[in-house]
Amino acid sequence: MADTTGTAFDIVVLGGGSGGYAAALRGAQLGKSVALIEGGKLGGTCLHNGCIPTKALLHAAEIADNARDGAHFGVHTELKGIDMAGVNQYKESVVARLYKGLQGLIKSRKITVFEGYGKLVDKNAVEVNGQRVTGENIVLGTGSYARSLPGLDIGGRVITSDQALQLDWVPRSAIILGGGVIGSEFASVWRSFGADVTIIEALPHLVPNEDEALSKAFERAFRKRGIGFNLGVRFQGVTQDDNGVHVTLEDGKTFDADLLLVAVGRGPVTAGLGYEEQGLTLDRGFVITDERLHTGVGNIYAVGDIVPGLQLAHRGFAQGIFVAEQIAGLNPQPIVESGIPRVTYSDPEVASVGLTEAKAKEIHGADAVETLEYNLGGNGKSQILGTAGFVKLVRQKDGPVIGVHMIGARVGELIGEGQLIVNWEAYPEDVANLVHAHPTQNEALGEAHLALAGKPLHAHN
Structure with missing residues (x-):
């Protein structure tokens, strides 16, 4: 020694x-x-x-x-x-x-x-x-x-993200336990690779830590992609055999698939x-x-x-x-x-920084919070890319922006400016005076702040 x-x-x-x-x-x-x-x-x-x-x-x-x-x-x-x-x-x-x-x-x-x-x-x-x-x-x-649940053993066809990253084959079907960031990202990958995917999430929404408006839009997008999900019911148990896994929920529902990915956090x-x-x-x-x-x-x-x-x-x-x-x-x-940016890199992406609308109202009071949603349908680059989604701003009334929330393709690349806005306690009027390049998706942040400042350009009052 x-x-x-x-x-x-x-x-x-x-x-x-x-x-x-x-x-x-x-x-x-x-x-x-x-x-x-x-x-x-x-x-x-x-x-x-x-x-x-x-x-x-x-x-x-x-x-x-x-x-x-x-x-x-x-x-x-x-x-x-x-x-x-x-x-x-x-x-x-x-x-x-x-x-x-x-x-x-x-x-x-x-x-x-x-x-x-x-x-x-x-x-x-x-x-x-x-x-x-x-x-x-x-x-x-x-x-x-990678965590599991009490009594849920990892092995065979029951895997965590560690084993999922090493798979040398694409499952025909997969059940994902957990609809947070990790579960949603693997659901997105496997669906794009051609698998049938079902997410089991005990909470009422997918990506449950995000603003509820983003969670609901995310669910609509996943449903459109053919990704199934079962919300608000807890997992009960799983058995496996040579044919796959058989998952049971507490409400009695059952699901069969090639694999069960356990994505319940770390x-x-x-x-x-x-x-x-x-x-x-x-x-x-x-x-x-x-x-x-x-x-x-x-x-x-x-x-x-x-x-x-x-x-x-x-x-x-x-x-x-x-x-x-x-x-x-x-x-x-x-x-x-709260000033740390958060991104789920699925299709569509979800990116946010600052307080959700619910958290902002809890802290500041419902009457002291104002929100605005800017639809990416009004953004030229988003139309070119063929993506849907929106930017949602949360601000204190007559005060700074305290939350920026986005959903759509590649919005994770926009969260850097959102972080600056929230951490530097910028007012909508401050951001509205900045010139954003056209056509870019980044422009959507500028348009949203123009609208919140009371002078929308490509959005309705």
């Missing part, structure tokens, strides 16, 4: 996912000596089993839809089938390039990487492979895992890592921190999916940067959770 006297590093990061490696990169950039401990591959879930490979599948699905629908645009194409070996090769090549780039970046910043699964053994030490790695500051970023990876033994407070496995992401113990911070809130890679990036700057004494501004 290595000598444990003194402090070997300024920062020791446990976990090389989005939050962890962001803290390591920013800490090194600020002149700190950094150790990064990772038992799997640098990049974590997002790069290897989450954001990147799923979006690669979604892009392949978009190509399939374009080939299938080419005649609508006067381009005669024929979709001969889905070659999953080719799809997976493309997906893995994207991941490999990004992984190589990340490894190079970590090396260029002179970050010391320890390969192995670490455990917090003191307020300033992590043990990995029998070696004690000490640091003046500890950053915990051990990530999350749990924090914190068990057995020494967190509670060192005095950290955990709630259902999540590490509790203050607004500055400090755990209340020593100089220990937590970032990413183990901290309660949105489980998003870009939240992890932001938190990792924040903690590194906090350690360096830069006194960064705390991250406002």
Whole structure:
């Protein structure tokens, strides 16, 4: 075991996912000596089993839809089938390039990487492979895992997103348990690849964390695509045999399919890592921190999916940067959770930032909130793309915009401006004075704010 006297590093990061490696990169950039401990591959879930490979599948699905629908645009194409070996090769090549780039970046910043699964053994030490790695500051970023339900065992034809990403065949039919982001994205992929898909969601709507207007529009779009869903009833059980899975709901309904994808969310990876033994407070496995992401113990911070809130890679990036700057004494501004953009990369896409209408009314009062919907039917580029949807704005009456919500093809690319509008507390009149390029979908944000400012151009009063 290595000598444990003194402090070997300024920062020791446990976990090389989005939050962890962001803290390591920013800490090194600020002149700190950094150790990064990772038992799997640098990049974590997002790069290897989450954001990147799923979006690669979604892009392949978009190509399939374009080939299938080419005649609508006067381009005669024929979709001969889905070659999953080719799809997976493309997906893995994207991941490999990004992984190589990340490894190079970590090396260029002179970050010391320890390969192995670490455990917090003191307020300033992590043990990995029998070696004690000490640091003046500890950053915990051990990530999350695909959850299941009590009594629902993963195996065979019952899979999570981890196994779904590795499939080398397209199911003829699939049942998806969970209508949130992960379930909706896989439903979109598999439907584009030709599968019959049914989503089971215990809550009243798909993408239930979004504004209700978006959820309802999303359901209409999925119904139009032939994606089935059963809402507001809980899952009861599943059996499987050589022919597939047989799912039963609490109301007695049954569904049969080739596969059951369990997409009921992600749990924090914190068990057995020494967190509670060192005095950290955990709630259902999540590490509790203050607004500055400090755990209340020593100089220990937590970032990413183990901290309660949105489980998003870009939240992890932001938190990792924040903690590194906090350690360096830069006194960064705390991250406002409602100001973090959220995107579901299905067809159609859903993108939002800020408060939903319901949450805004709960906080500010029903009479103090104003909303507006701008239909993408009035947007030239959306007509060219053949997409439907809308932009919904939520504002305080006579005050700033506090929520931007969008549904339609490619709207995830528009949420950057929405984030600026909400986080900088812009008034509709401020945005209405900005000139948006024509014809772009981005223009729809400008048109929506023109309308909310009382001077609509391509929309009715």
